[in-house]
Every structure is written in structure tokens, then in C-alpha cells.
Amino acid sequence: MDMLPVKFEFRGTGYEALIRVKVKETKTEYYITIMNGELEKRLFGHHILTEENGQLLPGSAPDDDIRQLKQTIVEALKHYLALVPVAGHG
Numbered sequence: 092m093d094m095l096p097v098k099f100e101f102r103g104t105g106y107e108a109l110i111r112v113k114v115k116e117t118k119t120e121y122y123i124t125i126m127n128g129e130l131e132k133r134l135f136g137h138h139i140l141t142e143e144n145g146q147l148l149p150g151s152a153p154d155d156d157i158r159q160l161k162q163t164i165v166e167a168l169k170h171y172l173a174l175v176p177v178a179g180h181g
Contacts, residue, residue: 095121118142140161
């Protein structure tokens with residue numbers, strides 16, 4: 092299991108998230124922990140991204156704000172993974 096430090100910008104402010112990687116038989120799951128209490132609370136219960144068939148999927152979100160936050164983290168994670176491949180990934 093890897094922990095990835097991923098930096099991202101959301102609404103003009105820089106943040107960092109620690110993303111725990113779990114490689115399973117048919118997919119890879121990414122568990123997000125944002126190093127900001129307010130954003131972490133907003134993401135609570137919607138903190139898992141899934142990669143299936145080479146596609147990183149943000150999953151469901153209850154509103155546009157959380158959907159936008161997750162999409163921002165997806166893009167930052169894609170960039171990170173392109174620079175630093177994870178063992179057992181891809």
C-alpha cells in the first residue's frame with residue numbers, strides 16, 4: 092500500500108492531500124485525506140476514487156461543489172501518477 096502526497100488548487104487556494112492506494116484484483120482504489128479540516132469535512136463519505144480499465148473515476152458526489160473538488164483531485168492525481176508511477180499500478 093502506497094501513500095501519495097498530491098498537491099492541488101481549489102478555488103484559487105493551494106492544498107495537499109494524502110492519498111492511500113489499495114491495489115485490488117480488478118481495480119485500484121484511492122482513499123483521499125485532505126490536509127485541510129474544512130475541505131476534509133465536506134469530502135467525508137465521498138473520499139474514494141476508483142481506477143478501472145485504466146480510467147480514474149471520481150464516483151458519485153451529493154452536490155456540484157463536492158463533484159468539482161473530487162474532479163480537481165482526480166486531475167492532480169493523474170498528473171502525479173504520470174510523474175511518479177505507483178508500484179503495482181498501470
